[in-house]
Amino acid sequence: APVEISFYYPVAIGGPVASIVEDLIARFEAQYPDIKVKPVYSGTYPETISKALTAYRAGQPPEVAVMLSTDMYTLIDEDAIVAFDDFVKTDEDKAWLDGFFPVFMVNSEHDGKTWGVPFQRGTTLFFWNKDAFSEVGLDPEKGPQNWEEVVEFATKLTKREADGNVSRWGMQVPSSLTSYWLLQGYVAQNDGKIADETGAQTYFDSPEVVESLQYWVDLAYKHKVMKPGVIEWATNPKDFFEGRAAMITTTSGNLTNIKTNAPFPFGVQILPEHKKRGAPTSGGNAYIFNGVSQDKQEAAFQFVKWLSSPEQAAEWSIKTGYIAAREDAWATDAMKAYVAEFPGALVPHEQIPYMVPELSTHENQRISRVIDDAIEASLTARKEPGQALSDAQKEADRILEDYRD
Amino acid sequence: MSGIEIASLNKSWATFNAVQDVSFTVEAGTLTVLLGPSGCGKSTTLRLIAGLESASSGAIRIGGRDVTNEPPARRDLAMVFQSYALFPHLSVAENIVFGLKVRKVPAAERSRRLQRAVDILGLSHLLDRKPSQLSGGQQQRVALGRAIVAEAPVCLMDEPLSNLDAQLRHEMRKEIRSIQKSLGMTMVYVTHDQIEAMSLADQVILMRNGRIEQKATPAELYLRPATAFAARFIGTPPMNLVELADGPDGAVVKGANGPALVEGEGSGLLLGLRPEEIRIESTGIMSAIVQSIDYHGADSILECLVGDQLLQVRVDGVRRYAVGDSVGLDWKSEAMHVFDKETSERVERKALVSASGAGEALALRAVK
Amino acid sequence: MSGIEIASLNKSWATFNAVQDVSFTVEAGTLTVLLGPSGCGKSTTLRLIAGLESASSGAIRIGGRDVTNEPPARRDLAMVFQSYALFPHLSVAENIVFGLKVRKVPAAERSRRLQRAVDILGLSHLLDRKPSQLSGGQQQRVALGRAIVAEAPVCLMDEPLSNLDAQLRHEMRKEIRSIQKSLGMTMVYVTHDQIEAMSLADQVILMRNGRIEQKATPAELYLRPATAFAARFIGTPPMNLVELADGPDGAVVKGANGPALVEGEGSGLLLGLRPEEIRIESTGIMSAIVQSIDYHGADSILECLVGDQLLQVRVDGVRRYAVGDSVGLDWKSEAMHVFDKETSERVERKALVSASGAGEALALRAVK
Amino acid sequence: MSAMTLSHHTREASFWRVLEIGACYLLGLLWILPLFYAVWMAVHPPAYEVRFELFAPVTLQNFVDAWNAAPFARYFLNTFALITTILVCQFVVCTLAAYAFARYEFRGKTVVFMLVLIQLMIMPEVLMVENYRTISKLGLVDTVVAMGLPYMASAFGIFLLRQTFLTVPKELDDAARVEGAGPLAVLLKVYVPLARPIYVAYGLVSVSYHWNNLLWPLVITNSVTTRPLTVGLQVFASPDQGVQWSVISAATLMTSAPLLIGFLLFQRQFVQSFMRAGIK
Amino acid sequence: MKKTNNMVAPWLLLLPATVLLAAFTHIPAVMTFINSFYRTPRGNRPARFVGLDQYSNMLSDPVFMAALKNNAIYALGTVPAAIALSMLMAVIVNSAIRGRALLRMSFFLPTVLPMIAVANIWLFFYTPGYGLIDQFLGLFGFHERNWLGDPDTVLGSLMVLAIWKEAGFFMIFYLAALQQISPTLSEAAALEGASRWYFFRRVTFPLLMPTTLFVMINAIINSFRLIDHVIVMTRGGPDNASTLLLYYVYNVAFRFWDAAYASALTVVLLAALALLAFVQFGVLDRKVHYK
Ligand SMILES: Nc1ncnc2c1ncn2[C@@H]1O[C@H](COP(=O)(O)OP(=O)(O)OP(=O)(O)O)[C@@H](O)[C@H]1O
Ligand SMILES: Nc1ncnc2c1ncn2[C@@H]1O[C@H](COP(=O)(O)OP(=O)(O)OP(=O)(O)O)[C@@H](O)[C@H]1O
Ligand SMILES: O=P(O)(O)OC[C@H](O)CO
Ligand SMILES: [Mg+2]
Numbered sequence A: 001a002p003v004e005i006s007f008y009y010p011v012a013i014g015g016p017v018a019s020i021v022e023d024l025i026a027r028f029e030a031q032y033p034d035i036k037v038k039p040v041y042s043g044t045y046p047e048t049i050s051k052a053l054t055a056y057r058a059g060q061p062p063e064v065a066v067m068l069s070t071d072m073y074t075l076i077d078e079d080a081i082v083a084f085d086d087f088v089k090t091d092e093d094k095a096w097l098d099g100f101f102p103v104f105m106v107n108s109e110h111d112g113k114t115w116g117v118p119f120q121r122g123t124t125l126f127f128w129n130k131d132a133f134s135e136v137g138l139d140p141e142k143g144p145q146n147w148e149e150v151v152e153f154a155t156k157l158t159k160r161e162a163d164g165n166v167s168r169w170g171m172q173v174p175s176s177l178t179s180y181w182l183l184q185g186y187v188a189q190n191d192g193k194i195a196d197e198t199g200a201q202t203y204f205d206s207p208e209v210v211e212s213l214q215y216w217v218d219l220a221y222k223h224k225v226m227k228p229g230v231i232e233w234a235t236n237p238k239d240f241f242e243g244r245a246a247m248i249t250t251t252s253g254n255l256t257n258i259k260t261n262a263p264f265p266f267g268v269q270i271l272p273e274h275k276k277r278g279a280p281t282s283g284g285n286a287y288i289f290n291g292v293s294q295d296k297q298e299a300a301f302q303f304v305k306w307l308s309s310p311e312q313a314a315e316w317s318i319k320t321g322y323i324a325a326r327e328d329a330w331a332t333d334a335m336k337a338y339v340a341e342f343p344g345a346l347v348p349h350e351q352i353p354y355m356v357p358e359l360s361t362h363e364n365q366r367i368s369r370v371i372d373d374a375i376e377a378s379l380t381a382r383k384e385p386g387q388a389l390s391d392a393q394k395e396a397d398r399i400l401e402d403y404r405d
Numbered sequence B, C: 001m002s003g004i005e006i007a008s009l010n011k012s013w014a015t016f017n018a019v020q021d022v023s024f025t026v027e028a029g030t031l032t033v034l035l036g037p038s039g040c041g042k043s044t045t046l047r048l049i050a051g052l053e054s055a056s057s058g059a060i061r062i063g064g065r066d067v068t069n070e071p072p073a074r075r076d077l078a079m080v081f082q083s084y085a086l087f088p089h090l091s092v093a094e095n096i097v098f099g100l101k102v103r104k105v106p107a108a109e110r111s112r113r114l115q116r117a118v119d120i121l122g123l124s125h126l127l128d129r130k131p132s133q134l135s136g137g138q139q140q141r142v143a144l145g146r147a148i149v150a151e152a153p154v155c156l157m158d159e160p161l162s163n164l165d166a167q168l169r170h171e172m173r174k175e176i177r178s179i180q181k182s183l184g185m186t187m188v189y190v191t192h193d194q195i196e197a198m199s200l201a202d203q204v205i206l207m208r209n210g211r212i213e214q215k216a217t218p219a220e221l222y223l224r225p226a227t228a229f230a231a232r233f234i235g236t237p238p239m240n241l242v243e244l245a246d247g248p249d250g251a252v253v254k255g256a257n258g259p260a261l262v263e264g265e266g267s268g269l270l271l272g273l274r275p276e277e278i279r280i281e282s283t284g285i286m287s288a289i290v291q292s293i294d295y296h297g298a299d300s301i302l303e304c305l306v307g308d309q310l311l312q313v314r315v316d317g318v319r320r321y322a323v324g325d326s327v328g329l330d331w332k333s334e335a336m337h338v339f340d341k342e343t344s345e346r347v348e349r350k351a352l353v354s355a356s357g358a359g360e361a362l363a364l365r366a367v368k
Numbered sequence D: 001m002s003a004m005t006l007s008h009h010t011r012e013a014s015f016w017r018v019l020e021i022g023a024c025y026l027l028g029l030l031w032i033l034p035l036f037y038a039v040w041m042a043v044h045p046p047a048y049e050v051r052f053e054l055f056a057p058v059t060l061q062n063f064v065d066a067w068n069a070a071p072f073a074r075y076f077l078n079t080f081a082l083i084t085t086i087l088v089c090q091f092v093v094c095t096l097a098a099y100a101f102a103r104y105e106f107r108g109k110t111v112v113f114m115l116v117l118i119q120l121m122i123m124p125e126v127l128m129v130e131n132y133r134t135i136s137k138l139g140l141v142d143t144v145v146a147m148g149l150p151y152m153a154s155a156f157g158i159f160l161l162r163q164t165f166l167t168v169p170k171e172l173d174d175a176a177r178v179e180g181a182g183p184l185a186v187l188l189k190v191y192v193p194l195a196r197p198i199y200v201a202y203g204l205v206s207v208s209y210h211w212n213n214l215l216w217p218l219v220i221t222n223s224v225t226t227r228p229l230t231v232g233l234q235v236f237a238s239p240d241q242g243v244q245w246s247v248i249s250a251a252t253l254m255t256s257a258p259l260l261i262g263f264l265l266f267q268r269q270f271v272q273s274f275m276r277a278g279i280k
Numbered sequence E: 001m002k003k004t005n006n007m008v009a010p011w012l013l014l015l016p017a018t019v020l021l022a023a024f025t026h027i028p029a030v031m032t033f034i035n036s037f038y039r040t041p042r043g044n045r046p047a048r049f050v051g052l053d054q055y056s057n058m059l060s061d062p063v064f065m066a067a068l069k070n071n072a073i074y075a076l077g078t079v080p081a082a083i084a085l086s087m088l089m090a091v092i093v094n095s096a097i098r099g100r101a102l103l104r105m106s107f108f109l110p111t112v113l114p115m116i117a118v119a120n121i122w123l124f125f126y127t128p129g130y131g132l133i134d135q136f137l138g139l140f141g142f143h144e145r146n147w148l149g150d151p152d153t154v155l156g157s158l159m160v161l162a163i164w165k166e167a168g169f170f171m172i173f174y175l176a177a178l179q180q181i182s183p184t185l186s187e188a189a190a191l192e193g194a195s196r197w198y199f200f201r202r203v204t205f206p207l208l209m210p211t212t213l214f215v216m217i218n219a220i221i222n223s224f225r226l227i228d229h230v231i232v233m234t235r236g237g238p239d240n241a242s243t244l245l246l247y248y249v250y251n252v253a254f255r256f257w258d259a260a261y262a263s264a265l266t267v268v269l270l271a272a273l274a275l276l277a278f279v280q281f282g283v284l285d286r287k288v289h290y291k
């Protein structure tokens, strides 16, 4: 009898993800007749981990689940997942595992073992409204290349009505959800680091981080080119479409959305630099669960390996807009054809060399909440960035203390 | 003053005409009783006057003002509901002064009126109880209390005493009448109790199936009922109605070989005789046989067979008669009422007999 | 058969003893009336028998079985509630057969009984109405219908006819009695209407302030009231109670210079005389002056002054008397009742007078 | 106020009355406005989300997109099954319990009642892990029953029905018991019919709650053949690439449509059930 | 014999409810309670008894304190408003006003819609500048506001949504209760000349007390229990300005996976709610049932 495994996957983007997944599985099952995969759509990322861990604790975990790469430590601490290393036996397996871009593997490795495999990954990109650029006399084909230019452009682009109401902001960076993620971009450009790779140490109060946050806050309060207060993640692209924000940063997952809905020509590029280029990664890994039988885990491994092989990774990327996490996927014919047709799809690829791993620690959600709170407090002018960040670091130290040896 | 005039009032529900073409006038400061069998439209008429139902057609004037479309609050009247309508969350005292509070009567005046009312009603020891802790009669008295303290120019009462015992009822009746008179209230009073109707009313309106059967003073209603229905409705036991037949000298009781009782033809007519106006004498107008005896405390009812028809006769106390006795029945000529069998209307006919007995039981009638 | 025995029943609420030490027996197949002033505990007693209230102490046996702690459904009885207790969501027909459905009486039998009941009650045309679409009297009849169709061995009725007119009431009374007799029901019937009590009851239980004042047959209650309260409670207008005083030959009416009426001393005693047992004769036992006249349809009430005390006298129809007339009052010796003023208990005394008039108004009493 | 008292007032049409009525309508308008807005968004292309133009092109594309995002047809079916199961069980369980609380005196009543009330305050999500364990011990994971079980003894329902039963006139209970009705018969023939409006209201509430409940069904079920509508709706709730309000509105309207239509259709019955059960 | 019967019957009636409640509420809740005295076990680290540590941690947890404060404000703001509005709506809809069917519908519909979806739509209303609310206020010359992005307005914005969603829900219960009040009472009062306001104050309102008790308890509990809109619209932000207690519990349990701390928080939340509800219940229940 075929081995049956279940596969939890979240849907974090628009489009017919469920049918794409089913397609993939149908093909997989055709190639591996002795494995049956049951796809289970499991809501958003947070819901997926809730569901998977609940099931795991009750003794019925899925075999494979796609969860945030940053949840790796949480999953390890829960003893919920197993490392891939035990399944990697053949050279072919090894080649497959080595084929991922290293930056995506940072959040997948711990203690010398590989716990997750990059599956649907993303990054942040910079978008601008070409019409608005023309309107204020900027070259519509060229986005700002560094922090200073951003301020300069944004000041020109910010439009104030006679009554003081601002009808267009120059720049907008969302801050309502995982705002640390956007901060990380600035920190990378400022040649800083927000955390180390052990998952037990953060550097929230380091000067690079404080400067980065200060720059962000200044956009709103000093340069007055960004809406003060917290900017809703979900309305950010809409503000862009409505001409309320001339330049925005947002996830690469928004490429298609902006392409179809922006009623004006827009530009897209990698993030502007400061001391250097820099941007965070994001998105989900595939994990194999603990607490299921050996042969199921083996089958799960086969499935994950197949899923993240070049052809599938390319197909997944083309159909969903996620970044294919291995170079060989970009070399497939399908991918080449797609990029030729839609050059914007290449922008994330361009950014890969500058990418840094997304913040991922033990008690990841708690830590990210702490830093998010600090960012929000600064953006709402409740605290000075320096103060907010040193408070956050203290709190993080308290939480992570147990995990340091 | 606030007299009430009702003109061709009609009220119909989807399937049913409860009040049909009712017109009457209640003079200011007088008391009119609405009387009639169950379901004849008394309460509905009262509710129309109060403005709790809207008339299908017709007009209502109170104190000369057309109030047909006025809301109840503007009609300045008080009412006792057949179902009491007590506020379950308020105490007896609060229930009674509810309306006074609404009308912002000063506290002192309020408690004065409350005191007087509960004294009259014998509720003084129950002031703090909730309605659910009262007996039926006590609840009814609370409802009455609410109307009494209102001292409204017009007061409507729907069977306000139905759950009280004879004695209390008698007292309450006297109190109501005296309050009504002393305040010069105009009152419409629904009752099913004839004694109440008779002793209270300045005018009685007898209803039947939503229509007025007779409007009259109590004495008139008793002495000259306009229809066979009115005749039988007033008096307990009700008036005897026996069929008449043609006789050689005038109308005779059908099936009996008695004397001619009234002039003219008898067929198609009914003779009415009240049980209490028939006396048993050794020699009476007609002879009869006692069929049954019913003991009622102060008096008894004999059922006597005359020809093939039964007559009820009321006698004081318990007489020495036995079932099967042959007796003579006697009555004054004024005691006879004649009705058309078909239309049920009263017919005036000259009486041919008069009491033969020695007793002076039925003296000349004097309306007080 | 299902007789009812009540032994030293008590019911008290937090603040109030509604029923105190009540004991009586209702023989199977007989009808007992509970009578008494408003709030005296009639409904409470009935509810105790039905099991709707739990007794504070005492025992209730139905058909020999101790049911003191049984739930109502196990007592196999039917009841008419003073407040009707109709189910607002059910039609008239459904209300009436409610209990039959509960007891799973077959449909055919159900509709047979329903038919009979609504015929008796005159509700046939209202079967589909909801209670809120009925007049007060109609609602009461529906409540009655529910008890009638139950044909339960024990039936409790709480003022089942209070909202009906005299005629309907009379008919209903007869129907109830005949059903009760034909089915051999044991019935306890609460009423405030003496006529009803008198004409229906095999036994009357007169209550006052939660206690039994007198248990007796109707005739006994009327003829030999055990207390001054019982004496005045039965009869309308109530029995006259005049104070006696010592006289040379026996007790005389206080303040009047009449003859000695009963043997022995008079002070501290009350003489009871029912208004309907006093007759006006040219030469009577005592003379009196007419103070007021009250017209009541079939009869009138004269208020007469004897010495310094008022006596009510009931006379047939409207007599020729006028206020201020001097008249003679006459009565049979059996009409006199003597009570202790202090204890209110009946006192047996030999009468010294007898009727002087020619009329045979008060014949020898024969209990039917 | 009875209908007629008000009709008199209307006739008067005094200034205050007009003002009052105006205020009522304004309140009503205010309340429905968000829904109107959702409808507007649902039937126009995204570009018109914020621009009110009378002749903006009307489109059903949003609905098509929403419909295609998940197997909604099957989800509808599952939701119906779920709702029916839950509703029936809730009615039975809650009615029995409420009756015990409303009409019996027994030792420990207050304590048990408080224990029931506690459930009102516990968010079921908090107990999810334990409940998952229980359900999987019962072997019911991924079934309709499993989605319903934790909700069947609804403290809300018990509390609500108890309150209602307490207001049923005592005399009706008395009458029924004298007529020979046992406790259950009294319950079924007197209390339940008299509480009908409350059942309707509770039913509505329960239906809309479970129609919209997400987390537990998501966690306890795995397959398209058991999952309810909300799981489908969840596809749109992920804001990673910005929310598409037109499609969300369309999806909301689409998934709530049976509720909305049901309410509109049964509005009359719904209201009548209130009217008729009224105690005179 | 009957005595025992009387004892058995209520328990039989309660049986299904108690079994289900015990299985899916009480036993899990007790487990939760017990967990609160341990440290959360994590894979390699077993649970360890820590006594009241979790509880003392709470006192120094700024987020918990913020949540406590926010929730108090939220409850004080939403409960009375929802009660007053729902009562008003019920009275309106119960009157003979023309078009009351439409009014009833408009009041009630928000209740039917899923909170997640509604919250998403409202998210849009609150969008600064072109959102419905700013557009509307713009007509009166107000400047745009970052409703959800400003700690001063975010909680208020959530409260408005909650009231909008809940008032119609409670209206239904008031409506049902109004229908149970005998019309003869209003007739009697009308005759006495009572204004509608007076009748409402002296008769309707007191007679609605049992319903108000019910609604109040539910509204309070809901103010602690409904957090869907927080999840969708603000995720507690900015800087915890809209974090409600349960949302925090939810985060601790399902994002931080700190079951023990979540348990401790739940216990505190429950204790607070129970206290509130029982006080209300104990004090009011006796008073409001006049029958
Ligand atoms: N729940 C209660 N709490 C306190 N007292 C009560 C309660 N119910 C009734 N009572 C009192 O008990 C007494 C007896 O009431 P019951 O209903 O038996 O009177 P009743 O004889 O039927 O009077 P009525 O002829 O007026 O109906 C009354 O005085 C009443 O006020
Ligand atoms: N809502 C209604 N719909 C239809 N018919 C009704 C309605 N209300 C009352 N009726 C009918 O109208 C008639 C008159 O009712 P009303 O209450 O006026 O009688 P009533 O004279 O007061 O009788 P009672 O002495 O029995 O109280 C009755 O036959 C009754 O059945
Ligand atoms: O939009 P995605 O899928 O790239 O993920 C968002 C980030 O992971 C937020 O942390
Ligand atoms: Mg009537």
Ligand SMILES: [Mg+2]
Pocket (backbone or CB within 6 Å): B135, B136, B137, C042, C043, C044, C082, C158
């Ligand atoms: Mg009584």
